[in-house]
Amino acid sequence: MINLTINNKKISVPEGTTIMEASRLLGINIPSLCYLKDVHKTGSCRICVVEVEGYKSLPPSCVTPVREGMVVKTNTKKVRLARKNILKLLMSDHYADCLNCDRNQSCELQKLASIIMRNQNRIEDSIIRQEIDDSSPSIVMDGTKCILCGRCETICNKVHGIGILKTLNQCYDKRIAPENCNKLTSTTCTFCGQCVNVCPVDALKERDYTREVWNALSDPSKTVIVQCESAAKIAISEEFGNPPGTLLTGKMASALRELGFDYIFDTNYANDLNIIEGGAELLQRIITYFYNNKVIDQKTVDRLDFGTKDAPLPVISSCCPGWVKYAEHYFPESLSHLSTCRSPHMMLGSLCKNYFADKIQKTPNDIYVVSVMPCTAKKFEITRPEFINNGIKNVDAVLTVRELAKMIKEAGIDISSLPESSFDQPFALSTGAAEIFAVTGGVTEAILRTIYEVITDREFINRNIYVNTIEGIDNIKTAQITFNHINGDWRFLNGFTLKVAVASGLQGVSQLMEQVKNGESTYHFIEIMACPNGCINGGGQPRINNTEAIIKRIEGIYKEDSSKKLKKSRDNIDIKALYDNYFGKPLGQRSYNLLHTSYTKREIY
Numbered sequence: 001m002i003n004l005t006i007n008n009k010k011i012s013v014p015e016g017t018t019i020m021e022a023s024r025l026l027g028i029n030i031p032s033l034c035y036l037k038d039v040h041k042t043g044s045c046r047i048c049v050v051e052v053e054g055y056k057s058l059p060p061s062c063v064t065p066v067r068e069g070m071v072v073k074t075n076t077k078k079v080r081l082a083r084k085n086i087l088k089l090l091m092s093d094h095y096a097d098c099l100n101c102d103r104n105q106s107c108e109l110q111k112l113a114s115i116i117m118r119n120q121n122r123i124e125d126s127i128i129r130q131e132i133d134d135s136s137p138s139i140v141m142d143g144t145k146c147i148l149c150g151r152c153e154t155i156c157n158k159v160h161g162i163g164i165l166k167t168l169n170q171c172y173d174k175r176i177a178p179e180n181c182n183k184l185t186s187t188t189c190t191f192c193g194q195c196v197n198v199c200p201v202d203a204l205k206e207r208d209y210t211r212e213v214w215n216a217l218s219d220p221s222k223t224v225i226v227q228c229e230s231a232a233k234i235a236i237s238e239e240f241g242n243p244p245g246t247l248l249t250g251k252m253a254s255a256l257r258e259l260g261f262d263y264i265f266d267t268n269y270a271n272d273l274n275i276i277e278g279g280a281e282l283l284q285r286i287i288t289y290f291y292n293n294k295v296i297d298q299k300t301v302d303r304l305d306f307g308t309k310d311a312p313l314p315v316i317s318s319c320c321p322g323w324v325k326y327a328e329h330y331f332p333e334s335l336s337h338l339s340t341c342r343s344p345h346m347m348l349g350s351l352c353k354n355y356f357a358d359k360i361q362k363t364p365n366d367i368y369v370v371s372v373m374p375c376t377a378k379k380f381e382i383t384r385p386e387f388i389n390n391g392i393k394n395v396d397a398v399l400t401v402r403e404l405a406k407m408i409k410e411a412g413i414d415i416s417s418l419p420e421s422s423f424d425q426p427f428a429l430s431t432g433a434a435e436i437f438a439v440t441g442g443v444t445e446a447i448l449r450t451i452y453e454v455i456t457d458r459e460f461i462n463r464n465i466y467v468n469t470i471e472g473i474d475n476i477k478t479a480q481i482t483f484n485h486i487n488g489d490w491r492f493l494n495g496f497t498l499k500v501a502v503a504s505g506l507q508g509v510s511q512l513m514e515q516v517k518n519g520e521s522t523y524h525f526i527e528i529m530a531c532p533n534g535c536i537n538g539g540g541q542p543r544i545n546n547t548e549a550i551i552k553r554i555e556g557i558y559k560e561d562s563s564k565k566l567k568k569s570r571d572n573i574d575i576k577a578l579y580d581n582y583f584g585k586p587l588g589q590r591s592y593n594l595l596h597t598s599y600t601k602r603e604i605y
Helices: 021-023 077-092 108-116 151-159 193-198 210-217 229-238 247-259 267-292 298-304 323-328 332-337 345-353 356-358 375-380 402-412 432-438 442-456 488-493 509-517 547-563 573-584 589-595
Strands: 003-005 009-013 071-073 139-142 165-168 175-177 204-206 223-228 261-267 365-373 397-400 468-470 471-484 497-504 523-530
Touching: 003 021, 003 332, 009 021, 009 547, 021 247, 071 139, 077 108, 151 165, 151 193, 165 298, 193 204, 210 223, 210 332, 210 365, 210 397, 210 402, 223 247, 223 345, 223 488, 229 247, 229 402, 229 432, 229 547, 247 261, 247 402, 261 267, 267 345, 267 432, 267 573, 267 589, 298 488, 323 332, 323 509, 332 345, 332 509, 345 365, 345 589, 365 402, 375 397, 375 589, 397 402, 397 509, 432 547, 442 488, 442 497, 442 523, 471 509, 573 589
Parallel strands: 003 071, 223 261, 223 365, 365 397, 497 523
Antiparallel strands: 003 009, 139 204, 165 175, 468 471, 471 497
16 A cells, blocks of 8 residues: 555555546546546646646646655646646647537536636637548547547547557647548448547537438428437436436437427337347257258258258347448458348338338338437448438438437427326337347347247346356356257257357457357357447447446346336237238248348458
């Protein structure tokens, strides 16, 4: 333990603790800008400087370790003046059009300036020297507002391992951008939006589609449909001052009606649909494996009614468009392993413009579908040619949670005073399995709840199945489930151990995929989500940057799961009716046309 004094208060902390961390233990808040706990510690912004007895200069507290007998002052006249001058220099090269900025009142630089630079003038004659990159349908890079804190570079390189963003040049022309200052669309960017979440200013933001949605709502010729995903429903409350994990689902539905949407559907319905199709696909590939190895014959296959298809194991999840794009760039030879299931909101978009359009006697062109998502990669996903039929998109616009909150505030709606209301039929009913899609491992558990019961006639509820991690990679967990005491046509699986892996974040995923590529993978199902902790921490969620808030969101999701009477997707009676009246059966011709997709091999530039 190291003994030191901070602002005349004595404290003992473990060796290796920084001055900032020690100060916070004493309740002393040192202002910072570039610092991100456990992620980014570089001292690049210098806002967190402090005065240390015996030091000639003012060290940055976020990277300076404590020493025995150290005496620290965090708020002297010298420190306050230094912070003001540092902030003035940062502001001198920052395009400060605050009233028109999307981050107005939620900008970390603005917040610091209001505290540190009170009654101070900024340095005039600031120079704007960088272009705005709006080439991507998901993310906009505005170099005129970048303060070179390096958070985005760290998250892209060290947390995700993709390395799109780099610090280029030096001195006057220093900037953070893709290599050779390429456009984002000329890189292997997955558009996950984690860089957007950690940016303290408005240099990185989602592409705003609120104007397009307002225009659609004002068009009397359009039937405007909105769908909401579970991670978005759990996080929307934070944009209105509620603590993380607070549920405002019913009030959110009422707010969407107030905005003027004609129909409000629940993407969780499509989560259940995705599980039925995805579970059937996994069973089909397992059956194919046993058939090809002559364990079962054609009669058994016919009785099981899943058919056989020359598709390999493991099956890899396809719900996350950021992960899918990553796979298309880096592992194009393994795309046949990806589930052909569309992501749930694309399934529901397809249903709205086909099944539902027929039901209300409209053409696909009459219908405008909006998805409220926790994700920025979904904005890219809806532009994929696989989801554009006869020139008409399956989903027309994606709004992040932040964008929807902005629309609600712009309309003057007091969401807290609204009554509770429900989602609209026929896409309203969902199960607990659909809720847990939003968290890491949720897709896998949801599929297991269904296929385990199909095979064994017993219920599967085991949330704590992920007990192992791949050595050296904490974000990848594994599990195995053995099928025992099976009767009937599934008895060939008696004693069969299903092995699964779950990856949260793309760091280390290449190790899993190299095994798949080389035919060495021992897994039967792999779930991969681009964002750490899954969609609950998506790039379009309210900005929090702390683990405690994410945990509260996850607890809120599992609370919703616990409150649902129906736990398994196969128990959703509205999904059963959809198959009885429209699709026939999972993996049928019509469901393939509307609910499945293909993938594109992409280059690495």
